Amino acid sequence: MYAGLVKAQELKGATGTSKLAPADLAARRASATPSSATTVVTVAKDKKPDVIDPKVALLAELDKEKREKAEMERILREHSLSLWRVVKLQWKEWPVLVVGIFMGTLNGLIWPAFGLVISEMLDMFKYTGQELQDKAFFWFMVFLGLGLGNVVINLFQFGCFGIAGERLTRRIRETTFAAMLRQEMGWFDDEKHGTGALTVQLSEQADLIQNLTGPNAANLLQLVVAMGAAIGLAFYFSWQLTLVVFACVPVIALGSMFEAKIMQGALNKTRLAYAEAGQSACDAIQNIVMVKALAREEYFDKDYLRRVKVPYVAGVRKAVIGAWGFGFSQAVQFWVYSVAFYAGYRFVEQNSIQTGDLFRSIFVILFGTISFAQAATFGGNIQKAKVAAITYFDLIDRVPPIDSANTDGLKPVDVAGNVQVESGTFSYPMRPDATILRDFNIEALAGKTVALVGPSGSGKSSTLALALRFYELQLGVTKVEGYDVKEWNLAHLREQMAVVLQDPTLFMGTIRENIAYGHPDPDSVTEADIERCARMANIHEFIAALPDGYATPVSSSQLSGGQKQRVCIARALVRNPRILLLDEATAALDSQAERVVQAALDVASQGRTTITVAHRLATIQNADVIFVIKRGHVVEQGTHDELLAMRGLYHTLVQKQQLGAAAK
Numbered sequence: 001m002y003a004g005l006v007k008a009q010e011l012k013g014a015t016g017t018s019k020l021a022p023a024d025l026a027a028r029r030a031s032a033t034p035s036s037a038t039t040v041v042t043v044a045k046d047k048k049p050d051v052i053d054p055k056v057a058l059l060a061e062l063d064k065e066k067r068e069k070a071e072m073e074r075i076l077r078e079h080s081l082s083l084w085r086v087v088k089l090q091w092k093e094w095p096v097l098v099v100g101i102f103m104g105t106l107n108g109l110i111w112p113a114f115g116l117v118i119s120e121m122l123d124m125f126k127y128t129g130q131e132l133q134d135k136a137f138f139w140f141m142v143f144l145g146l147g148l149g150n151v152v153i154n155l156f157q158f159g160c161f162g163i164a165g166e167r168l169t170r171r172i173r174e175t176t177f178a179a180m181l182r183q184e185m186g187w188f189d190d191e192k193h194g195t196g197a198l199t200v201q202l203s204e205q206a207d208l209i210q211n212l213t214g215p216n217a218a219n220l221l222q223l224v225v226a227m228g229a230a231i232g233l234a235f236y237f238s239w240q241l242t243l244v245v246f247a248c249v250p251v252i253a254l255g256s257m258f259e260a261k262i263m264q265g266a267l268n269k270t271r272l273a274y275a276e277a278g279q280s281a282c283d284a285i286q287n288i289v290m291v292k293a294l295a296r297e298e299y300f301d302k303d304y305l306r307r308v309k310v311p312y313v314a315g316v317r318k319a320v321i322g323a324w325g326f327g328f329s330q331a332v333q334f335w336v337y338s339v340a341f342y343a344g345y346r347f348v349e350q351n352s353i354q355t356g357d358l359f360r361s362i363f364v365i366l367f368g369t370i371s372f373a374q375a376a377t378f379g380g381n382i383q384k385a386k387v388a389a390i391t392y393f394d395l396i397d398r399v400p401p402i403d404s405a406n407t408d409g410l411k412p413v414d415v416a417g418n419v420q421v422e423s424g425t426f427s428y429p430m431r432p433d434a435t436i437l438r439d440f441n442i443e444a445l446a447g448k449t450v451a452l453v454g455p456s457g458s459g460k461s462s463t464l465a466l467a468l469r470f471y472e473l474q475l476g477v478t479k480v481e482g483y484d485v486k487e488w489n490l491a492h493l494r495e496q497m498a499v500v501l502q503d504p505t506l507f508m509g510t511i512r513e514n515i516a517y518g519h520p521d522p523d524s525v526t527e528a529d530i531e532r533c534a535r536m537a538n539i540h541e542f543i544a545a546l547p548d549g550y551a552t553p554v555s556s557s558q559l560s561g562g563q564k565q566r567v568c569i570a571r572a573l574v575r576n577p578r579i580l581l582l583d584e585a586t587a588a589l590d591s592q593a594e595r596v597v598q599a600a601l602d603v604a605s606q607g608r609t610t611i612t613v614a615h616r617l618a619t620i621q622n623a624d625v626i627f628v629i630k631r632g633h634v635v636e637q638g639t640h641d642e643l644l645a646m647r648g649l650y651h652t653l654v655q656k657q658q659l660g661a662a663a664k
């Protein structure tokens, strides 16, 4: 009774935490010790689901944008991008690119040429009768031809650059993924290379790099050619007038920049103001009980309306400023023409240029700008594209210290399965200051079953990772079959081993595929092999009873944890490994599934070296040698009986488990 009251009060005290902002609550949960975590979870159950504060979310988003920008700037500062390498990336597509470049050049010429044609065409009105009719028909045909040319040119220009771009994307994705898979485990431990970051890199990087190539390159080419041709022709017809127009360019550029700046500032203000209004609504909804109890619905409604007015005003301001800005930047263009025409008139008056050249020059610039404007959609985000290209080249250039693409190294045959770690000192690359194993020695003789036991975090799983050469010792040596693992051919080393982990990992595909790809050459695995391994893993009957048998996709088969684990054991067996590594293979299962899986594992370990990590000591009693590990050091070793007789750590662990079992 008393205990119950204390507990009730503890819970009440804990409800105070509900006052915390959601972010704080989340942070507390994340850092909570197991016992305090339980309390917080209880509180969370009683509480309404956390509402994400829109202002906090927006500030976090703005902060993220700021950090991403800073990181981008850092990458751009510290690395240089060789444009030549980007060009070489597209090398293979040169036939389509040549066509695309040719068409892009023509496309850039089309509008300045049109300007020229118009100015020439105006000339025809000085003719009359048949002559005028002939000229009119001629220009009719010219425009028709220009239209048709436009269709063909655009088709080939964008088609070719588009195809080249898509091929490039595919190649970048393939090479990126291959480069990722090639990296050592330590690389994956870095939070920069977490699953989320890598999948985003895989999906976005190629598209971003395309901004430096593909259709964007087509646009850039068109833009350069259009401007080049327009300026060249304009200069040719009247250099004086062209210089006058040039003098106005900074005004046009300033107009556009001014507009963009004001719009961005207004946009950020509106976003923040909306977020603040949202925060008030969010507060009211989160505390709806109190709002209703106080009958303050109207008050909160008015408060919300008052707050929404701020972003409304900001929005209207933005629209008006935007309209002014747009109008102004358009007007500037006309003002430039007015200056040009007036200057033109003065030049004609002074006889410095002919009227015909004045028109040619003005029309060429006028229509050249149209092409420029069309192509100015080009850009995407060049900065982001450059960062993506730098990151891509960095990744594909990186030669990992433990390189799974390296085909060198020893390939011993007739491996018996001896494993040793001698005087090992080890820390993980991402935590070099934390020594995980110290003066660590274990030996697993061929065909024997060796167990690693000890408190959580003592370094048992790390030992298996060393045998697989996922990581390397800083001091000492890990040997397989008497050879340092560093001397082995990496793929061949791992082919000698199979791993069964605590959480069964099955991949997309059928049960058959999931078993077969355990083999180094999955295509060579026969139906009989698969069935034999499934029988040994004690899962054949179950699979055979499924409507599609081994062809059942694992996603739809709804396998239980124990069944999945047995499929994993079959997959391990199909490799016919000399060394079987079991890392808490039955720990996630209930006792009935554990028995079945344990029986499968007992069969699987026959005739091969087995190194097993286990918390449940009952499962490793029959091991040939048990190593008891404490804080990265082997403190006891021997058989179950020998260790019990020592009355040391192993004895204590067994006693604890027996007590635990008895208590249950």
Ligand SMILES: Nc1ncnc2c1ncn2[C@@H]1O[C@H](COP(=O)(O)OP(=O)(O)OP(=O)(O)O)[C@@H](O)[C@H]1O
Residues within 6 Å of the ligand: 189, 428, 430, 431, 436, 454, 455, 456, 457, 458, 459, 460, 461, 462, 463, 613
């Ligand atoms: N990839 C990693 N990077 C950095 N530290 C790691 C990594 N993996 C494990 N560790 C740390 O190494 C120590 C030993 O971990 P290991 O998994 O080998 O212990 P364990 O004895 O198998 O523990 P458990 O029984 O709980 O699985 C732990 O402190 C763990 O936090």
